[in-house]
Amino acid sequence: MKIVFTVIFCALLSASIDAQTISISGNIKDIKSSSPIENAKVQIKNLSNGSVDTVFSDIIGNWQYDILTSVENESQFLPKNLEVYQNFPNPFNPSTKINFSIPTNENVTILVHNILGELIDQKSIFLSAGNYVIDWFSKGSAGVYFYTISYANQSITNKMIQLDGGNGIGLGEIRTGIAGNFTKNIGLLTFNVELVTTKFAVYLQTIHSKYTLIDLHNDVLEVMVADPTYHLADLHNFNHTDIPRLQQGEVDVQFFSVWVSEAQYQNRFEQALVMRDLFYSELASNSGAIAQARTMQEALNINSQGKIAAVIGVEGGYHIENSIDKLVTLYNAGMRYMTITWNNSTDWAVAASDSRTLTDGLTEFGRQVIRKLDSLGVIIDVSHVGIKSIQDILEVTNNPIIASHSGVRALRNSTRNLYDWQMQDIAKSGGVIGVVFYPPFLVSPTPAYISDVIKHIDYIVNLVGTDYVAIGSDFDGIGTNVVQGLEDVSKFPDLTLVLLQHGYTELEVAKFLGGNFKRVFEQVCGN
Numbered sequence: 001m002k003i004v005f006t007v008i009f010c011a012l013l014s015a016s017i018d019a020q021t022i023s024i025s026g027n028i029k030d031i032k033s034s035s036p037i038e039n040a041k042v043q044i045k046n047l048s049n050g051s052v053d054t055v056f057s058d059i060i061g062n063w064q065y066d067i068l069t070s071v072e073n074e075s076q077f078l079p080k081n082l083e084v085y086q087n088f089p090n091p092f093n094p095s096t097k098i099n100f101s102i103p104t105n106e107n108v109t110i111l112v113h114n115i116l117g118e119l120i121d122q123k124s125i126f127l128s129a130g131n132y133v134i135d136w137f138s139k140g141s142a143g144v145y146f147y148t149i150s151y152a153n154q155s156i157t158n159k160m161i162q163l164d165g166g167n168g169i170g171l172g173e174i175r176t177g178i179a180g181n182f183t184k185n186i187g188l189l190t191f192n193v194e195l196v197t198t199k200f201a202v203y204l205q206t207i208h209s210k211y212t213l214i215d216l217h218n219d220v221l222e223v224m225v226a227d228p229t230y231h232l233a234d235l236h237n238f239n240h241t242d243i244p245r246l247q248q249g250e251v252d253v254q255f256f257s258v259w260v261s262e263a264q265y266q267n268r269f270e271q272a273l274v275m276r277d278l279f280y281s282e283l284a285s286n287s288g289a290i291a292q293a294r295t296m297q298e299a300l301n302i303n304s305q306g307k308i309a310a311v312i313g314v315e316g317g318y319h320i321e322n323s324i325d326k327l328v329t330l331y332n333a334g335m336r337y338m339t340i341t342w343n344n345s346t347d348w349a350v351a352a353s354d355s356r357t358l359t360d361g362l363t364e365f366g367r368q369v370i371r372k373l374d375s376l377g378v379i380i381d382v383s384h385v386g387i388k389s390i391q392d393i394l395e396v397t398n399n400p401i402i403a404s405h406s407g408v409r410a411l412r413n414s415t416r417n418l419y420d421w422q423m424q425d426i427a428k429s430g431g432v433i434g435v436v437f438y439p440p441f442l443v444s445p446t447p448a449y450i451s452d453v454i455k456h457i458d459y460i461v462n463l464v465g466t467d468y469v470a471i472g473s474d475f476d477g478i479g480t481n482v483v484q485g486l487e488d489v490s491k492f493p494d495l496t497l498v499l500l501q502h503g504y505t506e507l508e509v510a511k512f513l514g515g516n517f518k519r520v521f522e523q524v525c526g527n
Contacts, residue, residue, distance in 0.1 A: 036061030138166025434472025
């Protein structure tokens with residue numbers, strides 16, 4: 001289920017002008033909806049000298065660039081004193097250009113202060129006489145900033161207005177040339193340039209579209225059991241999941257959790273079958289948009305038809321009611337992972353929240369369950385599972401295991417999170433850790449932000465590498481306490497965006513979104 005955007009085009013442009021600059025402009029839109037794309041990155045490459053520069057589209061998708069110019073005898077256009085020109089554009093978001101000229105070779109210092117007089121960034125360099133431009137990339141909160149350029153015994157300060165806060169680098173590299181609104185009559189110039197619109201927002205969006213997104217944990221079946229009027233077909237402005245928002249978030253494979261409240265129901269297995277039937281009913285009512293998958297290849301085949309692949313995960317071994325036959329029934333229903341315990345221990349496995357977590361693990365029947373899961377091709381999930389139980393599981397299973405929706409215990413000390421050595425054990429098995437979006441498992445105190453999710457991903461990557469990270473949102477199992485910026489399933493592209501802005505490569509992000517779990521799904525469940 002991939003959505004195509006107008007995001008990349010290349011064109012050769014030759015132009016002659018009788019002025020200092022040539023302005024080129026354009027507009028970037030979503031090819032499907034025709035809605036404008038904000039913050040699209042447009043790269044302009046000068047084919048004569050190889051230089052590359054960048055501008056960003058505005059809120060209505062428009063962009064404009066004034067091509068940097070040079071002349072054979074630039075000295076005739078140099079000022080007698082330091083000249084500093086008004087930045088362009090101004091106001092700006094997310095970047096602007098500052099032009100200045102110096103008449104002789106000299107040390108130059110550039111300072112940027114906020115309105116409180118606090119130094120935000122600075123750069124000093126020895127420059128030859130000439131015209132120069134330096135980019136400012138939004139850094140700090142929105143507001144008024146002052147840039148000062150000092151040369152010899154001269155100093156000039158101008159004001160610029162940063163429309164939005166940012167975490168950019170501040171001052172960029174100093175380059176020769178002139179950009180923006182600076183104008184002088186310098187005669188006839190000719191340019192040969194190449195335009196490439198990739199983006200920051202658009203290019204990142206296409207990365208999200210390009211790769212398979214697999215979310216390992218979603219509890220919307222529980223929501224629909226509690227509210228029979230809630231259906232996947234309808235777009236809602238409450239709860240976290242429905243088909244329109246899954247499509248907006250470009251979720252390719254969604255694991256739907258079968259979880260029966262042990263406190264509310266005594267017949268947990270029968271109620272699990274009720275949830276199974278609800279799952280079947282919702283898929284049948286929306287067969288043009290979603291279908292059940294039991295293997296990774298089935299999921300990809302469903303995706304190739306423009307549909308979401310839906311997979312059943314059973315959360316809690318108590319659903320089998322101590323019966324291997326009932327386990328097999330759930331497998332035949334489509335269960336492709338089973339979380340060995342929920343917060344409550346079973347007769348045969350101890351949960352992480354149990355006081356016996358360090359000392360007691362699997363019983364002999366518990367080991368039989370693990371062997372049966374292996375033989376059937378069901379992934380073993382150890383989120384919620386006790387420390388000794390996980391150790392016992394790893395002794396029995398021949399397959400990689402997963403933690404479908406957990407966090408890092410070193411960052412947030414919760415029994416639902418994993419110690420370093422546990423994550424290392426999961427990685428050694430070839431499994432993955434699905435990073436959860438529930439704020440109390442990410443930070444204390446809340447609220448939590450996308451950056452907090454990234455911190456847990458960073459920690460896992462630094463500990464075991466990029467091959468063992470996955471996504472396990474826990475949407476619709478976390479109430480209204482959500483990560484700011486990840487409020488529902490439509491927001492997954494924003495996570496992709498932040499991951500890329502954070503510095504992860506396209507291929508690394510592809511692993512996190514689904515590539516790593518794809519390996520586990522194929523190995524355990526086959527094709």
